[in-house]
Amino acid sequence: MEQPPFHRSPHTAVQDVPDRNAGGDRQIKVLWASRTSPEPVSTPVQGQDDGTVALAPRHGHDGRAIRRFLEGRMSHGRLAVAVLAGALLLPAGAVAQQEVAGARDFPLIKRYEGSRLIGYESRPFDTVKLIVGKLTLGDNGQPAPAAVRELEGRHTRLLYLAPSQRSSLEVFRNYENELAAKGFTVLFKCSGEEQCESVGAEIYRVLYPPTKALQNNELSKVAFNVPAEPHYLAATLSRPEGAVAVSLYVAVDRSTAFPETKDRVAVLLDVVEDKPMEAKMVTVDAATMAKDIAATGRVAVYGLYFDTDKADLKQESAPSLAEIGKLLKAQPDLKVYIVGHTDNVGGFDYNMSLSQLRAKSVVDQLVQSFGISPDRLKPAGAGLIAPVAPNDDDAGRSKNRRVEIVKQ
Structure with missing residues (x-):
């Protein structure tokens, strides 16, 4: 069967590649296409003698797949023409x-x-x-x-x-x-x-x-x-x-x-x-927390920060901790659950345990630094089971990583 002609353009180039299976004596002709080529990149890869057609993948680096195909074709004495969709021609x-x-x-x-x-x-x-x-x-x-x-x-x-x-x-x-x-x-x-x-x-x-x-x-x-x-x-x-x-x-x-x-x-x-994100969110103050708890029975706090995979509170958490302490001191009869929430990265059991430990860290700090009675605070871990946004992207996952104060 006659070999089809090469399709040439400013976005393509032909290169002779030694066939290792034949000791380098034969050459494989490869048609390389630029990643920025406006032309279709699903150009056929056609054998010389049997008309078999394969298509080069449309996306991504796939040099290995093309190489494996070419080596397989040449091992049977065939000549192949290929398009590598992931390649770029160097000027x-x-x-x-x-x-x-x-x-x-x-x-x-x-x-x-x-x-x-x-x-x-x-x-x-x-x-x-x-x-x-x-x-x-x-x-x-x-x-x-x-x-x-x-x-x-x-x-x-x-x-x-x-x-x-x-x-x-x-x-x-x-x-x-x-x-x-x-x-x-x-x-x-x-x-x-x-x-x-x-x-x-x-x-x-x-x-x-x-x-x-x-x-x-x-x-x-x-x-x-x-x-x-x-x-x-x-x-x-x-x-x-x-x-x-x-x-x-x-x-x-x-x-x-x-x-x-x-x-x-x-x-x-x-x-x-491990550097903190530049703080752009306004810290929820004690008065706002009190209003949200009165209206819905809970308030989400996003100003409490932890190291990755750890339960220790970071220094940047101080302003939000102070506002929670102010809230509890202003309402001495208020008893709350401190509930930790995570995103969906990691297993179920892991996130349940991590959220519980983080909630306990918040309780410990409120007791030690602000003199809140431990009888008024109960830590709980909700893990990943109560998201407020999809976990499909970073923005959603960041909303799900939070601590909530829930009225008992």
Whole structure:
């Protein structure tokens, strides 16, 4: 069967890729399409002799899937043409790109010697899901980690390109040693595809999908295009000025379409500092609390803050605690339940226990700091069973994390 002609445009390029199954003697012709191409990206992948047609996926980095398809086709002596929907064609100027302007290393963690900082982003307050378990394919067909920790705080994301002729293991071990020297505790660590991920649930799909790719330059957009030899760890460090959590992902890029990243190790470092969100909500004062309790029998308080996965009240909670103390002193006959509520991150039993412990922390502070009789206060944990908003996004989850004062 005659091979169909290539469809060429300013958004595509053809590349000859050596066929490893044939010792490199044969070539696979690959038609690469830009992620920003306005043309359809479901172009057929057609065999030379039997007319079999497959479609390249429409979304996301899927270099491995295309590579597996091509290798399978060539192992039977066929020539294939493919479209990689997740790829970007690097302009000529991309090869000489320098470090991101205005970016800097995270002060606590050194970079691997000779690396270039090609991607950078810093957010004053963000929610980050820290992967602390192997990824498998969920019932919904999406990658799902065995366990996650949801963190909030200042989020710094750094993307490095290591020097050539370095293995992903060497780079990973250097970072691992650096974190250990700084006192970090490793929560989860894996090396290789067997330990870290499953087919269809590769770790890069969660950490660096197209929707999360740093947009600093063309190199940052195509990082981890066809990642191999992955290594990952999650670690935390406790310190007086606030805890720090780190997500480290290291892999070598096997894509042959982009010379600047070909066979180079990329390092994705996410750092979350436990810093309070800038307070924009007005603290509910004692008078407002009294009115709400008189009208509905309860009042929700959002100005009580806790460290992630902990029950200890943070210093930023002082103004709201003072108003609760003022309310109780103004009404000496008032007895209340202090009820803790959580979002749906984590298991049922875990959240029930955590909400109970947090409620008890509030009661303890009211007794110790404001002299409220413990007979007037009863802590209770409602966990995740009484949401006031959907838990589908960060905004909803933040509304559900609250403490309520309920009249007995």
